[in-house]
Amino acid sequence: MDITIDQMVRRLRESRNPAPRPLTRLEWILLAVATAALFAVSVSILGAVYGVHVGFAFGISALSTAGLLLAPVRPRLAILLHFAGTALFPFPYAIYAEAWPLPVPQLISLSLLLAIIALRETLTLSIAAWLLNLAAPALALILLGLAAMQVGGNVIPESSSLIAITIYTGLIVATGYNLSRRNWSKRELVQAKRTVEIEQERRMGAEERSRIAREMHDVVAHSMSIVHMQASSAPFRVPNLSDEAKVEFESIAGSARAALKEMRTLLGVLRLDEDTALAPQPHLSDLQALVDGSANGGIEAALHLDTDRDPSTLPDTVQLTAYRVVQEALSNVIRHAPGTNAEVSVMLLGPELTVRVTNSAPPVSTEDRNGAESDSNGSGSDLALGGMGILGMRERVTTLGGHLTARPQSFGGYVVEARLPVAEAAQTPEPTQSAPESEHA
Incomplete structure (x- = not known):
């Protein structure tokens, strides 16, 4: 498999910073429920336990929990919002109560935020979120310690709690990041196995x-x-x-x-x-030589070209497909209905190229002479081989999003018609709905 330098650089960057997968609907629902529950509990605890004014409690709780919903899509903004809520809490905390540096709901929301960041983002961003959200309570404890020293108090219980919180949240960051790398390694292993399988299939095909x-x-x-x-x-x-x-x-x-x-x-x-691969392929300009050469096979053929612009401006794939359809159709006429007249019509009007090859009914002597090779329905030796001519034409045409029909005419003979889209935009091939058709006589 050929890999360019740009692809190698992109894969190296992805290996260092793997793109996080989108959350499923169930994960979003669980995250929303957890956010709503933490918000309600945080407002209640801040008001009841810490005596924080209800407006202040709503603001701190909203900042601390809103980051959970933003973390999967806007991790940096989520970190800043949670930091704002953590930084605002020490002010009412220092006024109203003496307790942990962080209320329990804020500690839980911080743990969830760090877990989401560690599982989905880089190690650098995870460490930054961890340190930033612990900076505010650490600064509050320092200020509280200075105030306590002036009145002969101490902040040892709060300091111990902050150390415990720091170790606990640090373990969350380390565990989440290791799990994310493990999951990424599994995805890489699966992708590597798939790449090897594709390469083996290509080699076997070659x-x-x-x-x-x-x-x-x-x-x-x-x-x-x-x-x-x-x-x-x-x-x-x-x-x-x-x-x-x-x-x-x-x-x-x-x-x-x-x-x-x-x-x-x-x-x-x-x-x-x-x-x-670089050799020139047949184009519509080569159709005249192809039609003229069919006279050597015992049929008289004529070419009619009706276009509203230069056919040479069409995509090479369209011109090659049209040429092969005409070539195969004329070959079928030569094999199954020698002595007949054939008419090749190429119409390029609007966004579609129509190629139609028709032949007249074979002479009676030709039918008698060929016997089993061609019957009144147009089936012949090519059908005995499985009708691969029409099958090949149909595969070529449908690959380009076109449609091919091959059917006997009511007054005798056969008609093969291919419609090929020539728009620049690729079109999805549609399955052919027509009934199975036989080779023409």
Whole structure:
């Protein structure tokens, strides 16, 4: 698998700072319930135990608990809000009561906030949230200690509580961060296994393509080369050939050369040959030569082009697909209905390219001569091979989001029509709903 430098840098950054996953709906509901419960309890305790004014109690509780809902999406803002609530509490605390540096609801909300930050964010942000939210009660204890020294008191109980809170919340940060790295390592392991599986599938596919390419080269290409050599040398090997026979042999040799060229292109694609991948592919401008060459196969074909703009401006994939549809359709006419007339129509009007190939009803003599090879319904030898011609055309067309129909005509003959979208935006291919169709006669 080819990996660019940018991809390597991005993966390195992700390994250091893995992106947190979004919370599920159930997790959001549980978090909202916990926030509402902590808010209600905090307001009650601040008012009842610490004697804080109800307005002040609502403000401190809102700042301390609102950060829980913001932590999964706005962690820095959540940290600042909780810090504001923690920093405001020492003022009424120092006035009204002597108790822990943090009320129990604030301690619980701080623990949840640190757990969320540690599980989802970086270690640096987790430590910053931990130290920032402990700075306010530590500063309050220092000021309270200075005041107590003037009156002969002490703040040892509060200091011990702050140390215990610091150790407790520090363990939460360390545990949460280790769990997050463990979960991230598991996800990376799963992704690495998937990457290895994909790479193995690609390698197996490449090996299979290479095997098919070898078979085609050793069997098909060799046989076609023999046909080309026999047709090219026939005028020199066979005495007293007429001019018509020499022209026919030359036509056969030309068709064999073209087929060998197509075969080399196909072999290069199967072998992932870079030179072949860069070779020019047939376009709509090559249709005239294709239609003219069909006369060598025993049919008369005509091309009609109706466009409102230059066909060469179409995407290469659309032009190649249209060319292959015409090529396969004419090949079917040559195989199953020699002696008929074919008409190729290419219409480019608006956002759609329509390619239609029709042929007239085969002569009676042709049907009698072919017998089982073509019947009145247009089925022939290609159907005996599974109808791969129409199947291949349909796969090409549907890949581009188009639609292909192939059906017999009521007055005889056959029609193959492909509609290809030519808009720049990619369109999702729709499944073909038409009934199974047979090859045309």
